[in-house]
Amino acid sequence: MKKLLTLLLLPVLILVGGFILTACGNSGEHVCNWGSWTTTTPMTCNVDGVQTRKCRNNRNHVETRPIIASHDMQWYVTTPVTITTDGFEKYTCMRSGCDHTTETRIVHATGTEGLGFANWNIDEYSVEIGTAIGNIFIPSFHNNRPVTRIDNLGFADPSENVTSVIIPASITTMGSNVFRNWTHNQTITVPFATEDDAVMAWGEGWLLNNNAVIVFA
DSSP states (O other): OHHHHHHHHHHHHHHHHHHHHHBTTSSSSOBOOBOOOEEEEOOOSSSOEEEEEEBSSOTTOEEEEEEOOOOOEEEEEEEOOOSSSOEEEEEEEOSTTOOOEEEEEEEOOOOOTTOEEEEOSSSOEEEEOTTOOEEEEOOSEETTEEEEEEOTTTTOSOOTTEEEEEOOTTOOEEOSSTTTTBOTTSEEEESSSSHHHHHHHHOSGGGTTBOSEEEEO
16 A cells, blocks of 8 residues: 555655756756846936846846836927917927927917807818807817808807907808897907908908908908
């Protein structure tokens, strides 16, 4: 019976012994219980960093790997956008001491809150008064596409809370009765030097039933 038990245990003993001989600190194939990678030398924009890990069984066993140098590129606001003025952003490295920049972009003025926009020519917008009040500024762009049209009655019958509107030069098409029932207490600023220039560009329909003060830019 003892001989039989010995024969059964012999393969197990051989396997365990082989593992012991090849574990950490012995010759043969290295087997380690590795810990987590930790950064020992931080990366910079131009110089690789280093990460290190150690064997839990033998702290003298160490592995390293590089952290490849790279920029931390993000869009950064250089000039904030407002209702009436464009903003600017740059795509730049945000790491301290690095000014690497690859591109800049315009963030178009938002225009007055409450204006209504609608697609009308694939990649262009028309605009209407919507719920906008006060001094209304129509932006030249909406969602990075030009605002080029005001349809019939687009700003007609304004509430008493509407004071004025500024129309950008991007508007090339103007409907009829656009400013119907605007009064002499309200002003409309147009991107033309004279009324003749405005009529030549937009026709006369936009002036119908319009008693507002027209300001020529």
